Amino acid sequence: MSSSSQYQLSRQSQHSDHYHGTTLWQRIHIDPWLTLLLLTICCIGLTVLYSASAQDSEMVIRQLVSYGISLMVMFVIAQVPPSIYRTLTPIFYLVGLMLLVLVDIIGEVRMGAQRWINLPGFGSMQPSEFMKLGMPMMCAWFLSKRELPPSIFSVVVTLGLIVIPVLLIAKEPDLGTSLLVAASGLFVLFLAGLSWWLILGTLVLSIPIAIFAWHFLLHDYQQMRVLTLFNPEIDAQGAGWNIIQSQTAIGAGGLSGKGYMDGTQSHLHFLPEGHTDFIIAAFSEEFGLLGVILLLFIYACLLSRALYIAFSHSDIYSRLLAGAITMSFFLYVFVNVGMVSGILPIVGVPLPFISYGGTAIVTLMAGFGLLMSIHTHKTV
Structure with missing residues (x-):
């Protein structure tokens, strides 16, 4: 038997062992x-x-x-393997931002809130819902490419990625969804090993922000x-x-x-x-x-x-x-x-x-x- 045939037989045997070593649930990825x-x-x-x-x-x-x-x-x-999602994450995030801007321009108004985009033949879509996934995906994508725990620069950029869609959602107005989207991004920062002094500093900073929001935003x-x-x-x-x-x-x-x-x-x-x-x-x-x-x-x-x-x-x-x-x-x-x-x-x-x-x-x-x-x- 030639060396190439032996190599091919070995590869087939390894693939067969790997296939039989997994359960049906793993093969269908559930x-x-x-x-x-x-x-x-x-x-x-x-x-x-x-x-x-x-x-x-x-x-x-x-x-x-x-x-x-x-x-x-x-x-x-x-x-779909997670590597594919990691590659497509910036596109998904940018599309989500564009849809939120589109809501502000042509969004359908219901009960005093402009949150939906009407899709002829399909009903309506609420883009803010998709940012509940787009936000943590984008923050995870950005921080995974940098040294952890995150530096001050990484924290500031991540907060910028969070603030932009959150303000667009809050403008609809949809305070509940905007807070949930913000939390999904902040959870990524926390899991990335954010230092406690930064967490405490953020909590202190949130007090004047909350006061400002109470008087001018809510x-x-x-x-x-x-x-x-x-x-x-x-x-x-x-x-x-x-x-x-x-x-x-x-x-x-x-x-x-x-x-x-x-x-x-x-x-x-x-x-x-x-x-x-x-x-x-x-x-x-x-x-x-x-x-x-x-x-x-x-x-x-x-x-x-x-x-x-x-x-x-x-x-x-x-x-x-x-x-x-x-x-x-x-x-x-x-x-x-x-x-x-x-x-x-x-x-x-x-x-x-x-x-x-x-x-x-x-x-x-x-x-x-x-x-x-x-x-x-x-x-x-």
């Missing part, structure tokens, strides 16, 4: 634990939505379609949301109504809840947005404290698996991106639950995979597709 937990949360979401929407079957079907599309997006994204209704956080009764029929009715629904559920479809706050339309931002209040009324603990436990399991994926990877870009996506997902859950229970201002953040919605679900599932890509392409 993490079974993340998938199982995501499907569980989606099933809970459909169950709660049917009750919270007053048995609106059409809404449940639309949500089911959103789940189907988002799962397909997750699967497709998981097939709208009157946004200021009222903060004020009613501390005393909802000052505007019980206006800005304080949401918090009061939400807390009433949560308290009415008690330990074990009133029972499925037996809630009164949402069914009698006392609870505002019971199928979107305040859906966990409707869930709490029907399933009680025990039901909420179970749901939060499932979220905790999902976050634990995502953190394991993030910190088991050696590639800097992949680790920073996976860690930021995981921490951002935690923030979504924390802000929604805190907002509904009255410990945080109302900023319009939906509960991931439970609240009714389309673009937000696809964006969140795309983030988990990136996590699966990072995890499975490491081992295959």
